[in-house]
Amino acid sequence: MATFDEINVDISVVLGSSEMPVHQLLRMGRGAVIDLDVREDEDVSIYANNTLVAKGQVVLLGERVGISITEVLMRSPEIRPMRTDGPL
Template sequence: MAENNADKGARTTNLQLSELESDTGPSSAASGTGQSAPPDFGGDITPQNLEAIYDIPVQVSAVLGKSSMQVSQLLKLGRGAVVELDRKVGEAIDIYVNNRLVARGEVVVVDDRLGVTMTEIIKTDR
C-alpha cells in the first residue's frame, strides 16, 4: 500500500533531509568509541549537491501498534477478527523510513484517505 501511494505521488508531509540527518560532530573514532567515522566525500552538504539524491525512492511506514501471538492463534484469525495492539487510541504512532524510526505522528483523515501528521522528529546518534 505504501508503495502504491509513493508511486501515485500521494499527498504526504515532506520531511526535509536535514531533519532526518543527525548533527555532524567529532567522529566517533576520535571520541574513542572504536567505530569508524562516516566517509568524507569532500566539501560541505549544500542544496546543490543534495539535488542528486532527491529522486531516490524510500519506503515510508506508519506503524499503529504491535501485537504478538502464537501461530495457533494466528491461524484461527479470520474475517472480522480483532487483533489488540499495544497502543491506546490517540497515542502517537511510529513513522519509519527504510525501517529506521524517524518520527512520531498522529493519524488524520485527508479527503477519504488516511494520512499522518508528523508531531515529533526523532534525532538519533549514528
C-alpha cells in the same frame, strides 16, 4: 535536485504491536480484530528504511487515512551512516 528524484525510501507507520500464538493468528478470518498495546490517542512510529525517524498522529482526510508528523527524531552522529564515496 534531480538526483534526489531517483531515490526511493520505504516508509512504514507502526500503530502498535501485539503478541499471539501462531495457531491463533492462522485461525483469524476476514474482519478479525487484533488488539494493540496502545491507546487511540498515542503517537504512531514512522520508519524510513526500517529506521525510526519520527512520531505522528493518525488523521482522516475524507475517506483516506494519513499521518500528521508531531515529532522528528534526531539521530546522534555515532549512529548515522558514514559516507565512503568521498567528501560532501
